[in-house]
Amino acid sequence: MSEATMGTLASEKEQALEKPGQRIALYYFWAAMVLFIAQIAFGVVVGMQYLYPDLFFNVLDFSVARMVHINAMIVWLLMGFIGCIYWLVEDEAGCDLVGAKLALLNFWILSAAVTVVVVVYLFVQIGPGEIETIWLINEGREYIEAPRWADIGIVICMLIFFYNVAATFMKGQWSGISGVLVLDLIALAALYLAGMYFTPNISVDQHWWWWVVHLWVEATWEVLVGCIMAWGLIRTLGVNRRIVTTWLYIEVAMMFGSGILGLGHHYFWIGTPEYWLTIGGFFSALEPIPLVAMVVHAVYDAGRHSFKSTNHPALAWLIAHAFGNFFGAGVWGFMHTLPQINLYTHGTQWTSSHGHLAFFGAYATIVIAVIYLAIQKARGDVWMSGGLPGNGWCWKWSLALLNIGVLGMTIALLVSGYEQSFVERALGGSTWSAYFQGQTTEWFVQGMYWRMIFGWVTAAGLVLLMWDLLTIGRTEARPIQVLSRPDAVAV
Numbered sequence: 001m002s003e004a005t006m007g008t009l010a011s012e013k014e015q016a017l018e019k020p021g022q023r024i025a026l027y028y029f030w031a032a033m034v035l036f037i038a039q040i041a042f043g044v045v046v047g048m049q050y051l052y053p054d055l056f057f058n059v060l061d062f063s064v065a066r067m068v069h070i071n072a073m074i075v076w077l078l079m080g081f082i083g084c085i086y087w088l089v090e091d092e093a094g095c096d097l098v099g100a101k102l103a104l105l106n107f108w109i110l111s112a113a114v115t116v117v118v119v120v121y122l123f124v125q126i127g128p129g130e131i132e133t134i135w136l137i138n139e140g141r142e143y144i145e146a147p148r149w150a151d152i153g154i155v156i157c158m159l160i161f162f163y164n165v166a167a168t169f170m171k172g173q174w175s176g177i178s179g180v181l182v183l184d185l186i187a188l189a190a191l192y193l194a195g196m197y198f199t200p201n202i203s204v205d206q207h208w209w210w211w212v213v214h215l216w217v218e219a220t221w222e223v224l225v226g227c228i229m230a231w232g233l234i235r236t237l238g239v240n241r242r243i244v245t246t247w248l249y250i251e252v253a254m255m256f257g258s259g260i261l262g263l264g265h266h267y268f269w270i271g272t273p274e275y276w277l278t279i280g281g282f283f284s285a286l287e288p289i290p291l292v293a294m295v296v297h298a299v300y301d302a303g304r305h306s307f308k309s310t311n312h313p314a315l316a317w318l319i320a321h322a323f324g325n326f327f328g329a330g331v332w333g334f335m336h337t338l339p340q341i342n343l344y345t346h347g348t349q350w351t352s353s354h355g356h357l358a359f360f361g362a363y364a365t366i367v368i369a370v371i372y373l374a375i376q377k378a379r380g381d382v383w384m385s386g387g388l389p390g391n392g393w394c395w396k397w398s399l400a401l402l403n404i405g406v407l408g409m410t411i412a413l414l415v416s417g418y419e420q421s422f423v424e425r426a427l428g429g430s431t432w433s434a435y436f437q438g439q440t441t442e443w444f445v446q447g448m449y450w451r452m453i454f455g456w457v458t459a460a461g462l463v464l465l466m467w468d469l470l471t472i473g474r475t476e477a478r479p480i481q482v483l484s485r486p487d488a489v490a491v
């Protein structure tokens with residue numbers, strides 16, 4: 001997005017944003033939203049290809065559209081997280097961002113690199129798999145397919161980002177939240193390196209690749225959203241800082257305690273030693289516990305403050321996050337995490353059901369929540385509590401359609417996955433013909449249709465969300481609601 005477009009998106013009041021880090025955060029947020037649109041557009045294509053396998057044959061094949069769908073998701077969530085952190089770092093540190101110009105340059109380089117990578121995915125859809133392919137086209141590692149040159153660029157961008165954040169806290173002040181945040185960012189960035197290791201041995205390759213995918217979403221990303229949530233609860237509800245920080249420490253301890261060895265639930269069938277069956281089964285089964293703690297914490301806080309908040313859409317999305325995280329990751333993850341069950345469900349639509357609810361519920365929601373906080377301030381710290389005038393219905397409908405859409409897809413996929421596990425694995429004994437039989441049963445096929453119906457509902461919710469983000473608060477004259485607690489806004 002060019003400077004000019006950014007300018008037109010900004011109202012007069014919007015240009016009043018004083019803090020440089022917060023200005024940069026808005027760039028990241030809009031870029032994240034553009035990629036979110038791309039993710040859903042390609043999601044609709046892959047979903048339709050399940051129903052009409054000829055669709056875009058040889059033009060945009062399933063494998064490529066699927067790759068763009070899930071890579072766009074990872075990148076928009078990462079950009080969203082970077083935006084969240086740039087948004088809160090100055091509040092937490094109590095001073096302006098260090099190296100703001102560098103951060104902006106970083107944004108443009110990252111965005112340009114992402115664009116080039118996607119264009120190459122789309123133009124070079126097939127070809128030989130050689131060492132040059134890894135360097136220039138894609139690495140073939142699901143979710144993090146970016147070619148090696150982009151990997152190196154991403155690492156440099158992350159280092160600059162890390163420097164900016166850590167140096168800002170060093171210049172200003174540290175808090176419990178920022179301490180956890182900075183340590184977590186080190187782990188998050190270091191894990192990315194594990195996904196760059198190349199070996200032709202597929203078992204070894206998968207072994208390391210899971211370090212990124214699992215240890216990101218079930219350890220470092222969870223801790224990151226824990227920090228964002230802690231800060232978000234202080235902002236929207238005026239919750240006492242000492243209470244949220246205590247919760248945060250407990251959640252982090254439990255999250256790492258279970259999530260690190262929980263990695264073993266991906267080592268069941270890839271050629272790693274058998275002891276992973278026990279370790280993975282046991283520790284990953286404990287993973288829902290911190291997620292229960294997180295949901296209890298959020299609901300308790302919101303209830304104690306009678307849901308009186310400075311920003312209703314943000315609070316609603318924070319609550320959606322707490323429940324989405326608990327159900328998508330905790331409950332849906334737990335369902336197939338014991339090896340005795342995973343033997344039947346591994347790699348079926350059951351997995352996809354969990355993947356959709358977990359990524360949306362745990363991560364998309366919280367990024368959207370912080371975007372609402374950012375938009376509120378950008379529009380001039382306007383009223384965003386109850387009784388919004390004009391299109392006050394818009395945020396509620398987009399919240400409802402997006403959540404009902406993803407939940408509907410999740411249930412449809414679970415029905416298909418159940419049938420698939422039953423027919424292909426339990427009855428058919430995982431033979432080649434049972435594989436196809438499992439995917440042609442009536443229940444499986446109907447599940448695919450229902451997924452698509454709810455996929456369209458999700459897409460409609462996204463359209464409304466974009467409209468709302470562009471318009472909310474523009475005509476609002478009332479100032480932001482003041483909460484009675486003194487620590488509400490004074491962070």
Ligand code: HEM
Pocket residue numbers: 142217218265266284285287288325328329330332333334335336337338342345346347348351354355356358359362
């Ligand atoms: C927000 C956190 C989480 C996210 C975003 C997430 C996402 C995913 C995704 C996308 C996959 C599919 C990976 C692939 O392509 O093969 C997956 C697999 C899996 N997840 Fe999660 N997950 C989360 C938390 C959890 C938790 C807490 C558990 C256990 C309690 C869990 C259990 C599993 C298992 C067992 C698999 C392997 C499925 C198979 O064998 O096919 N996940 N997860």
Ligand code: HEM
Pocket residue numbers: 040043044045046047048050066069070073351352353355356359360364406451452454455456458459
């Ligand atoms: C219009 C809505 C959407 C549709 C129609 C859709 C469709 C699909 C399809 C067809 C796949 C490939 C599944 C396979 O290989 O069998 C997929 C994969 C995936 N999608 Fe979506 N999707 C949508 C929205 C989303 C959203 C909102 C998220 C999360 C924020 C998401 C996250 C994922 C993930 C993580 C995978 C990989 C799952 C796995 O490996 O098991 N999708 N999606």
Ligand SMILES: [Fe+2]
Pocket residue numbers: 214218262263265266
């Ligand atoms: Fe995992």
